Amino acid sequence: MLMETPTLSDEKLNRIILTWSVASGVADITPIIGADLAAVAICQFKMFSALAREYGVTVTKERFIELLSTLVAGTGGWAATIFGASTLIQVFPGIGSALLWWQPPAIAAFTWAMGQVLKSYFPLVKEGKTWDKNSMKSAMKEALRRAKSIDWKKELGNLINWEKLILVWKSKSVIALGEEGAGKTTLSQFLQKGSIDGKYMRTTAPQKLEGRQFQLKNLNLKIKQILDFPGSNIAVGGAWKDSVVESWNDNPDANLVLYLVRAHFLKRQNRQTIHRVENDLKHIGHWLSLVRRKPACFFIVVTHCDLDQDYRDFKEQERLGEYEDAFRKIPVIMNGVLACGGWNRVKIAVGSLKTEESAAELVVQIFSQLPL
Amino acid sequence: MNTIENGFWAQSLDYVSPDLIWVNEVPITEKDELQREALVTHVSDVSVRGSKVFSSRSVRIYLHHDRVVIDITTSTEDADHRKAGVVYLVVLPKNDFAFWMEGVLERISNFAKESQREIPTDLLDTIRAGLLALKGKRLTISTAQLLQQLDQVSFLAGVALGAAGGFSLARWFLR
Numbered sequence: 005m006l007m008e009t010p011t012l013s014d015e016k017l018n019r020i021i022l023t024w025s026v027a028s029g030v031a032d033i034t035p036i037i038g039a040d041l042a043a044v045a046i047c048q049f050k051m052f053s054a055l056a057r058e059y060g061v062t063v064t065k066e067r068f069i070e071l072l073s074t075l076v077a078g079t080g081g082w083a084a085t086i087f088g089a090s091t092l093i094q095v096f097p098g099i100g101s102a103l104l105w106w107q108p109p110a111i112a113a114f115t116w117a118m119g120q121v122l123k124s125y126f127p128l129v130k131e132g133k134t135w136d137k138n139s140m141k142s143a144m145k146e147a148l149r150r151a152k153s154i155d156w157k158k159e160l161g162n163l164i165n166w167e168k169l170i171l172v173w174k175s176k177s178v179i180a181l182g183e184e185g186a187g188k189t190t191l192s193q194f195l196q197k198g199s200i201d202g203k204y205m206r207t208t209a210p211q212k213l214e215g216r217q218f219q220l221k222n223l224n225l226k227i228k229q230i231l232d233f234p235g236s237n238i239a240v241g242g243a244w245k246d247s248v249v250e251s252w253n254d255n256p257d258a259n260l261v262l263y264l265v266r267a268h269f270l271k272r273q274n275r276q277t278i279h280r281v282e283n284d285l286k287h288i289g290h291w292l293s294l295v296r297r298k299p300a301c302f303f304i305v306v307t308h309c310d311l312d313q314d315y316r317d318f319k320e321q322e323r324l325g326e327y328e329d330a331f332r333k334i335p336v337i338m339n340g341v342l343a344c345g346g347w348n349r350v351k352i353a354v355g356s357l358k359t360e361e362s363a364a365e366l367v368v369q370i371f372s373q374l375p376l
Numbered sequence: 377m378n379t380i381e382n383g384f385w386a387q388s389l390d391y392v393s394p395d396l397i398w399v400n401e402v403p404i405t406e407k408d409e410l411q412r413e414a415l416v417t418h419v420s421d422v423s424v425r426g427s428k429v430f431s432s433r434s435v436r437i438y439l440h441h442d443r444v445v446i447d448i449t450t451s452t453e454d455a456d457h458r459k460a461g462v463v464y465l466v467v468l469p470k471n472d473f474a475f476w477m478e479g480v481l482e483r484i485s486n487f488a489k490e491s492q493r494e495i496p497t498d499l500l501d502t503i504r505a506g507l508l509a510l511k512g513k514r515l516t517i518s519t520a521q522l523l524q525q526l527d528q529v530s531f532l533a534g535v536a537l538g539a540a541g542g543f544s545l546a547r548w549f550l551r
Binding site: 236239 | 385386387391392395397409412413414416417419420421422423424436438445447449454456458459460461462463
């Protein structure tokens, strides 16, 4: 019985090559010298074996040595490059930067070219022909011709799910605003460290805190940085405004603005708080009118709910939605929300920052309302 | 409005009274809202955009260009039993750093006395240690700028060399 030789699809081969080329470029970003080389070598070996499988060529000891010698030569080349780059960095840092920036795309291009050469190598090997300098040269010429004729935009577009990639890389910067004692620093520290020590000093100079990536329930959160502002009302018109407007103008969906307010002060209609919230939300509404592209949402975060007996009762009865609705109906919130574009733009979250568990619940409540 | 050479900001202890603001050693009342906001904006600009050059439990020092913000947590507690802060914005001197540093410490002591914020001697020593971290920073700034320019030039040179190398390689290969 004759075995049917599978038809080789050029499209499939190109996809394999392109996938591993991009992977090797990304692998090269590995920030540890040596580990990056190993990662790139693994990608190239994976491509080699995938192509060998497609051509039905067995990776024998002989061919493996052939491949290893290529890799050793490549490693030597890269070692020389790294040595040269590190020497040059000491004299002129820019040359080093140029090499570092150009290295990942260069590696990807090299891997792609290597894949194209393998497309000429494997048929020869399969036919039992010899592989010499001339075959290598003609294979490289063929690779160059393909590089010119290929529709890169289309090929890369087919290869990568950009939407998914963007989502993975999308991280948020958080700006915490609100009157004094509303919990801005507590929330900021929780986002930064995941813990609450309950002994915070009053924030005077605004703090820029490094973010982190962490998992809360089913949410994978990636926080780039947190800006913790003082609650003083003289910070509103200048410091708050500058940061919020600038960050919204920069990227409205990557900068999450949280306006914190104390539940019990709102419910008791504390005159100072009511005046402050009214004023602050009016300002935020005005800043929204100044930005080029408005954010999908910003948050009113009602904190200190643990001090409200109603909250504890509603929570026990799992009726937090009704408790939240009560805040939506408070006139100062209603008017403020109107000034900021309505409930489509303004989201609300209620909870407490008293313990790590309650803070986690509040953070989940905020982030799970973000549009994907 | 005066150019701000230096300024103090201390939040009110009772959360009701206005914050204390001094600009160029003169108290600024609520009537001059613009000047008060300007100082706070400058402080924010330095602490958010600048780099933190010193940090201890009670003192944080930020530097942005030639502007310095000293954020001090005093021993005085506010109505919420939180340690109250005092922020001082000042311009880094071009020379005579020691004289400038003593002047800064003296002005901080005076402000603390006037505003009834407690800054004990050991806290002043911490501030002094933090200020010493600023010594030579002015020179470092200009050196950094020079290096940055060199870096850009060498980056372009690197790109040009790389392109030339690639071109030669391609030519050799296509021969």
